[in-house]
Amino acid sequence: MVFIDIQRREVTLKLVYYGPAMSGKTTNLQQLHALMGAHAGTGLMTLNTRDDRTLFFDLLPLQVQASGGMKIKLKLFTVPGQVYHAATRRIVLQGADGVVFVADSRIRETRCNNESFADLRNNLVENQIEFADVAVVIQFNKRDLDGIRSDAEVERIAAKGAEPVFKAVALRGEGVAETFIGLAESTWHKLERRYDFERRFSITSQEFGDRVRSLLPAVGGR
Secondary structure: OEEEEOOOOOOEEEEEEEOOOOHHHHHHHOOOHHHHHHHHHOOOOOEEOOOOOOOOEEEEEEEEEEEOOOOOEEEEEEEEOHHHHHHHHHHHHHHEEEEEEEOOEHHHHHHHHHHHHHHHHHHHHHHHHHHHEEEEEEEEEOOOOOOOOHHHHHHHHHHHOOOOOOEHHHOOEEHHHHHHHHHHHHHHHHHHHHHHHHHHHHOOOHHHHHHHHOOOOOOOOO
């Protein structure tokens, strides 16, 4: 879970992009890296298999400097979606503070989405992390393809659950920034209730959200 270094005045959050194979997890991080430019801090590290799918993880380390002098580091990972990488997903998920579940919007992928979400829950249990202790947001990606769930269906799904839901076309960068900001803010709110960051480090939720948004160009309404 969250790593707090009092001596160095640093808070490190681990955010993980999870979901079935080819749902767009890596594309989300690639687009975020491109959007942030110099704010990304370092290059996007990727390890691929021969078929160009994520084998282990992508890491996008970011840093947010709060006004009270506390540094907030955000580390972003993706997990491989293929079934045979189950052990790797469990390892990458260790210590996660927030998770984006990237779902494929196509109706034919419903079973894969459901199986992957069940896998997420199971791996959290394996890592001794309560589902309620992790901030989870859902992204319905690939909204530009045929045979997808309608906007109304996505909104009905969102109304049934507690997790914030975003729509995206990650290949075009649409919805990528909004999803990331939603994840970061949801994670901070959950951790604030547990660790009282505002009192301990003079960092308000509003300030954190503003700092994260400053890493990205203006976010449109979509």
